[in-house]
Amino acid sequence: MRVAIVHYWLVSMRGGEKVVEALCDMFPDADIFTLVYDESRVSEKIRGHVVKTSFLQRLPGAIRHYQSLLPLMPFALESLDLSGYDLIISSESGPAKGIIAPPHSTHVCYCHSPMRYIWDHYHVYRSHAGLASRIMLPVIAPLLRSWDVSTSMRVDRFVANSHHVRARIGKYYGRSATVVYPPVAVEDYAPSDAVEDFYLCAGQLVSYKRVDLAVRAFTKMERNLVVIGEGKELAMLKSIAGPSVKFLGRVPFSVLKEKLARCRALIFPGEEDFGLVPVEAMASGRPVIAFGSGGALETVVPEQTGLLFYEQSIEAIIDAVRSFEEHAEEFDPETIRTYAARFSTRNFKFGMDSIIQEELRARKSSTLAAISHAETRRFPLDSVFPVPPPGTDIVH
Template identity: 35%
Template sequence: MLILTNLGYSGKIITQIRSRMDIVQNKIPKKIAIIHDAFIVKGGAERLALHLSNLFPEAPIYTSVYQPKTTFSELKTKQIITHPFSRWVKSEKLFKQLYPLWFLYYFNVKLTEYELILSSSTYLAKYIQTPKNGQHICYMHSPFRFLWKRNSYTNNSLPFNSPIIQIIDRIIPSLQKIDFKLTQPIDQVITNSQNMANFIQTVYHKNAVIIYPPVDIQQYNIQNPQNFYLCVGRLISYKNIDLAIQACNQLKRKLVIIGDGFERNKLEAIAGNTITFLGKVDEETLKSMYATCKALIFPGVEDFGMVPIEVQASGRPVIAYRSGGVLETVTENETGIFFDDQNIDSLIQAIISFENRRFDPSFIRNSVQRFDLSIFEESIKTSLQKYF
């Protein structure tokens, strides 16, 4: 509640929120189930599903595949129910090759004993069948990106060979119709930004409540920056990490890249001697890199994007392409710099502009307090109040 006060909320509004929270906490449904696409990476969607589980710790989590070694360690204490074939999936590539299997799983799994289904979905979990007398609330991170933003993926970023990709491309219109139809029964959609709410309305003709994904601000700290730029994310085409590499090649600037993916070999091939690939790192290393980089370079278009918020929670600015979720999380010339064209020259000019400016780490950190975990928890419970 202190954060709400600091953000300018009146005592009356805070009292109303506290009252609604008390109502929610005293009227938990008998049976809640949480559904998430898969736990095979440490991504923003996976972290949000974990937060939902922390809010409703008695609820089991249903998912297609769970790989304890490659996702968040906190999940080891949860009751997670997976597809029987889950144990045989050892890589993200194999998981994606088996999409039809996971589709059948979500479409056919029976959850008749539950009154409230909370799904966290980017692609398949939203297809879960709602119990006859139950409700389905979906936190939709994005419409199924491959179906609705196919052009954002190069063939190198897909886990299939060219003949299979050609077949899939031919049936995408049919797959879009199936996706649209199976999304309609959802009782309430929640999403991460106005950017995504607009996209969901365009694709599914459904209104979405906006609740920003959380960052536990207290877990990040300000340190003295060092002489390197940072990129963080999966190494796939729509992240456009190649732009950051080529810009830093030309400027002879140090760039550290954290993450792995299908395009790593291609990116390493174009990287000069000022570029370092760290692959996947642990949480403490990631937080240290956030706090000590000169700035995050964010050249892709993300539906929302947790990494820019986490970097700003560490007091560091963001150099981002002017599109997508960063328009709601980065304040131009105060917490970061935007570049207008998704090409090398535009990014180079943004880096040069950044280096001629000063940024206040404390101001940057304070700017993302509105994404704090405590506000997310209150917003979720308030939004679900009518179902209790």
């Protein structure tokens, strides 16, 4: 069986790329298809596979400015040649599911999220975009939405990374989905005997993650906050931060692991489709203070693995931090770690394998049923070739 893994773009190692790594483990001979590829910024495991790119790869500056090529992405995806592949697994958060699969193949889509920037986060993205994007988005977004909905019918089976995403798949695509939580290498994290006097924010520094709220809240409280990550918001965040907020930028895994284990708690102020960082913090034995929406509702258990606040505001974060500090001793690191184990890579692989095998069996049964039906139907010869009436002379 020839297997293809399709991922929107491979230019960094975040949650979506961790899913690709787990799929690579499951299918070590699979080929990977992607829009653009930066070999220097992905893992050795991904580099060990054949990676095939779209024509966007050849455009000057595509790797750095790939997001500005959004109008071309449908054309680029449909240009990818997947002829001969029996199983196609698309890892979808951009438009990856839009590939054209061969008729005999099985296409399973692992959906991290329908494209946020044309659906539920459209107005947020547009308000934070540059002038050119603000002008162009109202023109191209309706076309992309139509394409996105129509290509959802190219998928044989949807898998969602959370119940939150499953609901959005149902709303925007009218398709059902099975939930399999994304893989977290929980065994790579461990608690520390020494918890230090700082809170932690970690992840990509983009507007919808609302790190600005955490920076303003901790500046106002004069509490120590460490921010790990890089992104378009970094300069702005530094400009509003007080002396109690420290920015580390992009750090090696060893540093991230240490900070997760030694922080008082992780601050998670954005709405995520799932959110890997809270699970990584819990695997390190540390509680999470999160905005009570999206994936956090499925990973953070109030009073057991953390606290939730229900308004994205500075005041709500301050109140949540103060409430946490009143009950900090009640959070047990081992209880938190035990809960995090349900999001393991092993559980992801088991769930995905079960779904894939089920779809392959269904595809095989459907094919056999079609063949059987065709063989049992006997069309009379005269329905194809006219038969002359008896007694008619036939000229040879």
